[in-house]
Amino acid sequence: MDQLTASLMDGLLLGFVYGMAAMGLSLIWGVMRVINLCHGAMMTLGMFATYLLFTTLGANPYLALLVVAVLGLGFGFCVYGVAVHHVINAPHLSSLLATFSINMIIIGVGTAVFTTSPRNIDFPMGSVQMGPLTLQGTRLIAALVTGLVTAALYLFLYRTYPGKSIRAVANNRDSAELMGIPSARVLALSFGIGTMLATLAGGLIATFFPFTILSGDAYQPRSFVICVLGGLGDPLGALIGGLILGTMEGLIPAFMPVSWVPVVEFALFVLILLVRPRGLMGARS
Amino acid sequence: MLQVRNVTKRFGGLQALTQVSFDLAEGQILGLIGPNGAGKTTLFNVVNGVYAPDEGQVIFRGQDITGWSPHRVAQGGLARTHQVVRPLNELTVRDNVMVGACFGRESHSLASAGRVADEVLGRVGMAERANQITSSLNVAQKKRLELARALAAHPYVVLLDEVLAGLNPTEIGVMVETVQRIRDDGVTIMMIEHVMQALMRVSDRVLVLDYGLLIAEGSPQDVANDPKVIEAYLGDPGLARRLVAEEAG
Amino acid sequence: MTAWRRPGFWLTWPVVLLGGLAVVLRRDNTLRELGFTLLMFAALASSLNIMMGYTGYVNFGHIVFFGLGGYTGFYFISQRDWPLYPALLAGGLASALVAWALGSAILRLRGAYFALATIGINEAARAFVNNFGPFGGPTGMSVNFAAYTRYGGAAQALWLTYVLLLLVAVLALIVSAMVKHSRFGLGLMGIREDEDAALVMGVNAPRFKTMAYVLSALFPGMVATLFFFKNGNVEPGDAFRLHMSIEMLVMVMLGGQGTVLGPVLGAITYERLRGFLLTSPIFKDLHLAFAGLFLLLIVLFVPTGVVGWLRARFPRVRGLLT
Numbered sequence: 001m002d003q004l005t006a007s008l009m010d011g012l013l014l015g016f017v018y019g020m021a022a023m024g025l026s027l028i029w030g031v032m033r034v035i036n037l038c039h040g041a042m043m044t045l046g047m048f049a050t051y052l053l054f055t056t057l058g059a060n061p062y063l064a065l066l067v068v069a070v071l072g073l074g075f076g077f078c079v080y081g082v083a084v085h086h087v088i089n090a091p092h093l094s095s096l097l098a099t100f101s102i103n104m105i106i107i108g109v110g111t112a113v114f115t116t117s118p119r120n121i122d123f124p125m126g127s128v129q130m131g132p133l134t135l136q137g138t139r140l141i142a143a144l145v146t147g148l149v150t151a152a153l154y155l156f157l158y159r160t161y162p163g164k165s166i167r168a169v170a171n172n173r174d175s176a177e178l179m180g181i182p183s184a185r186v187l188a189l190s191f192g193i194g195t196m197l198a199t200l201a202g203g204l205i206a207t208f209f210p211f212t213i214l215s216g217d218a219y220q221p222r223s224f225v226i227c228v229l230g231g232l233g234d235p236l237g238a239l240i241g242g243l244i245l246g247t248m249e250g251l252i253p254a255f256m257p258v259s260w261v262p263v264v265e266f267a268l269f270v271l272i273l274l275v276r277p278r279g280l281m282g283a284r285s
Numbered sequence: 286m287l288q289v290r291n292v293t294k295r296f297g298g299l300q301a302l303t304q305v306s307f308d309l310a311e312g313q314i315l316g317l318i319g320p321n322g323a324g325k326t327t328l329f330n331v332v333n334g335v336y337a338p339d340e341g342q343v344i345f346r347g348q349d350i351t352g353w354s355p356h357r358v359a360q361g362g363l364a365r366t367h368q369v370v371r372p373l374n375e376l377t378v379r380d381n382v383m384v385g386a387c388f389g390r391e392s393h394s395l396a397s398a399g400r401v402a403d404e405v406l407g408r409v410g411m412a413e414r415a416n417q418i419t420s421s422l423n424v425a426q427k428k429r430l431e432l433a434r435a436l437a438a439h440p441y442v443v444l445l446d447e448v449l450a451g452l453n454p455t456e457i458g459v460m461v462e463t464v465q466r467i468r469d470d471g472v473t474i475m476m477i478e479h480v481m482q483a484l485m486r487v488s489d490r491v492l493v494l495d496y497g498l499l500i501a502e503g504s505p506q507d508v509a510n511d512p513k514v515i516e517a518y519l520g521d522p523g524l525a526r527r528l529v530a531e532e533a534g
Numbered sequence: 535m536t537a538w539r540r541p542g543f544w545l546t547w548p549v550v551l552l553g554g555l556a557v558v559l560r561r562d563n564t565l566r567e568l569g570f571t572l573l574m575f576a577a578l579a580s581s582l583n584i585m586m587g588y589t590g591y592v593n594f595g596h597i598v599f600f601g602l603g604g605y606t607g608f609y610f611i612s613q614r615d616w617p618l619y620p621a622l623l624a625g626g627l628a629s630a631l632v633a634w635a636l637g638s639a640i641l642r643l644r645g646a647y648f649a650l651a652t653i654g655i656n657e658a659a660r661a662f663v664n665n666f667g668p669f670g671g672p673t674g675m676s677v678n679f680a681a682y683t684r685y686g687g688a689a690q691a692l693w694l695t696y697v698l699l700l701l702v703a704v705l706a707l708i709v710s711a712m713v714k715h716s717r718f719g720l721g722l723m724g725i726r727e728d729e730d731a732a733l734v735m736g737v738n739a740p741r742f743k744t745m746a747y748v749l750s751a752l753f754p755g756m757v758a759t760l761f762f763f764k765n766g767n768v769e770p771g772d773a774f775r776l777h778m779s780i781e782m783l784v785m786v787m788l789g790g791q792g793t794v795l796g797p798v799l800g801a802i803t804y805e806r807l808r809g810f811l812l813t814s815p816i817f818k819d820l821h822l823a824f825a826g827l828f829l830l831l832i833v834l835f836v837p838t839g840v841v842g843w844l845r846a847r848f849p850r851v852r853g854l855l856t
Contacts, residue, residue: 035646037653086834092646093592094833097787100594101830104780108823221654259661266658270639270651333734359736367734373727375792384724387717388736395717434735 002132008250013139015246016146017204019239021219022226023153024197030233031170031190032088034095038079038103039223042195044110044216046072046202051119051211061123061207062141068203069196076195080188088187103217110213120210138208145204149197150239157235166190170233221262225269286311286473287363287442292331292341294324294497301327302338302497309442314468315475316488316505320517323494325477326368329444333365334358346441362390364435365444368477370427372419378430379415382406382437389438401437409433409463425456429463436467443467445476449483461487485509493517540715542856546795547707550576554700558693566696570764573696574757575805577703578778579785579797580710581753586783587791588719589746590726591641595652596754596782598636598659601773603629603755605669608762612677613668617684622698622759629755630748637747641740644729660774674769695764699757706753711794713749714856722746723792777822781808784829790841794856799840804828 021043028036036042046068053064083102087094125137157163168176169186177183202216209215226245230237245265252261287309294302301324309315317325330336332343334355342351350358364385373381379402386398386405393401406412409429414422422430428448435443445464449457461483468474478484485491485505493501493508495517501508508514538544550573557569582596607625610616616624640651664672685691713719721742724732733739762768781804789800804825811821836843845852 035650083830083834090837093590093649094837096592096646096649097783097833098830100780101826101828101833104826104829105823106826108820108826111822112820221657224650224654257665259664262654262657262661266651266654269654270643273643273647273651274639335730335734355730355733356736356738359734365734367731371728371731373724373731375727376723380720380723384720384732384737385735387720388724388732388738390736395715395720398717438736 004251004254006133007253008247009133009135010139011246011248011250012243013135013143013246014249015243016143016239017201017242018219018222018226018246019242020146020149020204021198021201022223022230022238022242023150023235024194024201025223026227026230026232026235026238027197028191028194029227030235031166032084032173032187033092034084034088034099034191035092036191036194037096037100037220038106039198040216040218040220041103041106041110042072042075042198042216043202043205043219044211044213045075045106046199047206047211047215048110048114048119048213049199050203050206051121054121054123061121061203062145065145065200065203068199072196072199073192075199076192077188079195080191084191085184085187107213107217114213116212116214118210118212119206121206123207125207136208142204142207145200146239149200150235153193153197153235162186162189166193221265221269225265225272228269228272286313286346287332287475288342288344289328289332290342290344292328292338292343294327294331294336294338300497302331304341305494305497305499306341307492307499307502309473309475311441311473312468312471313473313489314464314487316484316491317475317477317494318479318481318484318491318508319494322496323517324497325494326446327497328494329365329446329475329477332358333363333444356388359389359438359440360392362438362441363444364389364438364440364442366428366431366435366446366448368446368450370424370431372422372427372430374418374420376419377416378406378411378419378422379403381419381430382433385434385437389440391439398437401439402433405433405437408436408466410459424451425453428452428460432460432463436472440472442473442475445474445478447477447479449478449480457483540853540856542794542854543711543715545854545856546711546798547704550707550798551700551704554703558697558700563692566693570696570699572802572805573699573703574761575782575785575801576798577699577706577753577757578782579789579801580703580706580794581750582782583786583791583793583797584710584713584722584750585746586786587793587796588714588722588726589743590723590729591645591743591747592649592783593652593750594649594779594783595655595659596750597774597776597779598655599629599633599751599754600758600778601659601663602632603751604758604762605663605768605773607755607759608675608677608768609669611681611759611763612675615681618694618698618760618763621763622702622756625759626752626756629751629758633748633751634744637744641743641747656774656776656779660770663770663773670769672770674767674772676767677763692764695760699760702753702756702760707794707798709749709753710797711856713746714794718742718745726792780822780829781825784825784832786839787829787832787837788839790839790843790845793839793841793845796839796841803840 025036025039028034049068049071050061050064053059053067054061079102083098087098125141127137128135128140157167165181165186168181169183173183226238226241229244230241290306292302292305305328319325331338334353337352342349345361345363382402382405383398386393386401406415409432411429411433432448449460452460457480464487488505491505491508492499493514500513500517501511554569557565585591585593603625606628607621610621610624640648643651663669682688682691685694721737724737725739725742729739785800785804786797788804790796808821811824841855845855
């Protein structure tokens with residue numbers, strides 16, 4: 001029983017980070033109806049960037065995250081400008097394939113540069129005792145960071161002009177343009193923020209799991225399932241979806257071998273899309 | 286030909302249609318008018334199977350087609366055009382029409398569908414454009430294509446949704462004549478229109494919808510003079526009289 | 535049927551057939567291996583094209599039909615000692631069945647959502663096979679040398695496999711051409727352009743989509759059975775290489791989706807390019823990145839692929855470049 005509770009708690013804390021990753025995906029989808037298939041690659045870049053800053057500069061990984069966030073934002077701008085902008089008004093297939101090709105390029109170059117050997121950030125943060133449970137320090141901090149980032153995101157979206165522009169464009173791009181909002185810049189910003197969230201999540205994951213160049217691709221399907229759970233386009237829904245999925249992943253190993261997880265996730269994904277396409281939270285899809 | 290009984294449709298909190306009932310007799314042209322948002326296209330969508338009504342029935346040629354999927358309805362001989370045209374963009378004009386012929390009531394093979402397509406294109410005046418790619422057409426041509434597609438299935442009934450919208454007066458005249466010729470060929474027509482003069486001229490009977498309710502039904506003249514209809518459009522029944530009086534005075 | 539009356543029909547598959555037969559006449563092993571790879575990808579790309587090019591449903595998980603069909607076919611050969619021909623058919627049928635089952639769930643999803651679901655399928659399929667006892671679990675299955683004696687020894691078996699693949703590939707091309715110029719194909723293309731409008735016109739979209747999906751799954755299953763038989767073994771990692779799904783997508787788009795010639799052209803071009811990249815010291819590790827770059831350039835600048843571009847540029851050859 002203790003084993004199960006420990007597993008659950010672990011999953012719950014992990015769920016925070018999953019949620020943050022999914023938030024980026026959800027934001028991009030909500031604002032520009034693009035399903036970002038390089039999301040996983042962005043997470044991987046976040047992992048590697050944090051790792052490199054830690055190993056080459058000896059930086060505190062959590063401080064390194066600040067740099068990673070900025071890099072992620074900038075990289076998101078670039079990817080938007082190069083690949084997404086041109087196909088934003090084309091049929092969905094084009095943006096799917098465009099982001100997919102960016103994914104391939106990143107993974108391809110990354111594999112050549114970093115090879116597929118696993119990396120690890122060894123920065124233990126101790127643990128906290130909560131009754132019978134031992135909570136890892138790294139997980140707690142990750143959950144905390146996620147909470148802060150979520151709060152910051154909401155403040156940004158609801159209290160600042162660029163944030164409100166983003167919500168306007170998400171709501172109705174043409175009307176927003178008619179009101180003088182430069183939609184191209186807003187879309188670039190949204191893509192940048194979405195990427196930033198992905199790289200941040202990657203960086204955090206790197207603090208508690210070893211990773212390879214292919215790890216991000218493992219988190220991508222999870223992010224999609226979470227988005228669908230929480231309702232595409234709803235960042236808070238993504239966070240809650242992340243918590244649900246994280247908890248589920250804590251529970252599954254008690255009932256079946258871990259290798260079945262992809263099958264369960266896929267089944268869940270399809271089921272939700274068929275039965276309640278607006279997600280469990282009922283957000284607009 | 287077509288009987289609609291007590292059709293009600295809700296979308297979440299919005300009551301789009303409430304207890305709408307009417308009959309469409311064979312060979313008639315039935316006009317459907319009403320202010321924007323009245324539920325006219327929604328009514329077409331219910332008849333044609335795109336939505337299933339929450340209550341009520343749709344009976345077509347004696348068969349209850351309520352809740353049938355759109356392709357079954359089409360195969361039964363009921364065709365429709367769309368308010369915002371939906372051409373099959375990367376296909377040629379001829380291929381577009383052939384889809385209608387192949388999958389409509391008569392289920393043609395490719396060869397005979399080709400012949401039907403050529404004939405129908407001739408009737409709507411698009412024969413020279415048969416091999417053009419549809420994305421290169423202008424709005425008026427796309428509207429005629431949409432009509433040709435619907436007719437290629439040789440339907441019993443065709444629902445025309447704002448087939449005159451976006452056309453200039455000359456084009457309207459041509460389209461109205463085409464509609465009349467279609468009726469003369471034995472097709473029953475129901476049409477949504479905002480271009481009043483055209484609709485009133487061509488319809489045998491007119492239905493008026495407002496906020497999902499059928500508020501008037503009758504001959505074009507009766508409907509035009511019905512105070513409820515005038516109120517629906519202008520908001521104030523007395524306004525029409527005052528405006529006319531001012532102009533006269 | 536008007537398919538064979540079109541000049542374009544006689545362009546693609548006869549050329550492939552003749553080219554393939556030429557290899558047999560030359561009796562050159564290296565050429566045969568090259569031919570095998572090219573034919574395999576041509577068949578795979580053509581089958582993907584049925585779903586992606588004609589029906590407009592992007593399938594990121596086409597490799598699943600390859601994997602599951604190949605696994606089934608190979609299972610019958612290695613575990614049940616079946617001869618190659620019935621195993622071949624079994625492989626194809628297995629994929630078709632999987633497609634039918636999967637399709638009933640995911641074909642109700644539209645556009646981008648369908649594509650997303652197909653991404654998940656690959657992972658799920660691999661996990662399933664990894665855990666599935668009869669298929670050998672993580673270690674897979676293999677065939678011992680004796681199995682080849684039935685065909686006159688290993689060398690003969692390899693040539694036989696090649697010829698069978700040639701026939702399967704040519705069949706795939708013929709089927710692709712026939713679908714394109716049939717009533718069924720017209721319905722599919724209507725679905726691709728505007729599914730709701732097609733429904734309103736009477737196209738039974740759910741049934742047609744399922745038929746297209748099942749048809750597109752048939753050939754990968756057969757091709758995979760031959761591939762694994764030739765290799766002598768199969769394991770989960772081999773059967774569900776996500777890279778292959780991606781590469782098939784690139785091939786279809788590069789050549790020109792929605793055409794018969796396109797996927798073949800794309801397959802041949804991409805394979806040669808890949809071969810070049812893999813043997814060149816500089817680009818060896820970057821072939822995936824190059825595939826990605828290629829795909830991006832195609833999507834951005836030439837979305838209709840080579841054949842599509844040619845058809846737009848030279849309208850007169852449209853009848854030929856079908």
